[in-house]
Amino acid sequence: MSILRVWMALALFLAIAQTAAPQKDREPSPPPDRLEQAEREKPGDGISRISRLLAVQPAGQAHFLEIKTRGLPFMGSAEAKVTMIEFSDYQCFFCRRHDRQVAPRIVKEYVESGRVKYVFADFPLASHAGASKAAQAAHCAGDQGKYWEMNDLLFRHPQSLTQTTLKAFGTSLELDNQVLLDCVDSGKYAQKVRDGLSQGKRVGVRGTPSFFFGLTDKTQPTLRVRKTLTGAHPYPAFQRLIEELLAQ
16 A cells, blocks of 8 residues: 555656646747648648639539639739739738748749739738738838838738838838828728728638639639639649649
C-alpha cells in the first residue's frame, strides 16, 4: 500500500512539474479564416463548399457561376485569355502572404505577358474592423491614378488605418492628401466595397483570399467561373490552373 502511495505521489509531482514548465516563446499566429481552417484540417473541404456551386446539369451542360467584373480594378490586358479574380481583405494575414509571396510571380509571368487579367474584389471580413475603410482608401487613391500603389501599401502596412497613416501613404504616393481624406471620410466608395462583399457571398466566398478563374469574355463584363482556389496556396497551384485554361 505504501508503494502505491509513493507511485501516486510521484505521478502527481510529475504532472504539476509538466504544467508549470515554461513554454518556448512562439510567434502568435492570427486566427485562420473558416475556409482556410477547413482546408488544413481536411484538404479539399474548404474548396468543396464553393465547388458544390459548380454543379453539372442533367443534360450535361456545365452550369457556371458568374461574377460581374464591371468597375472592378484589374492589372493586365483587357484582352487577356484568362481572367483571375481575387476576393481579398487588407487586414487578412493569408491575403498579405499571397500578396507578398505569390502575386508578384503571377504578375511577372502571366499579367505582364498579356495572358492573364488580374482582377481585385473587396471582401472585408467583419472580424477586421479597419478592412472596409482600407478598401475604400484604395479606391479613393484610384481617383488620383494610384489604386495599385495604395493596394501595395495597405498590404505592406496592415495596422489600423488612422488619419495619420493615411496621410503618410498619400504623401509617399504624391497624392493630394486633402482630396484623399475627404474621399475616405465621405464614404464615397462604401457601397462599392459592400457590393464586393455581397457578390463574394453570392458565389460562395466564406474566407479570404479566394480566387476564381475563367476565360475572359470580351463581349460581357462578367466572368464565367471554371476553376477556384481558396486560401494562400503556393505559386505552382496557380500556375497549374492558369496553364490549363490557357491550353483551352
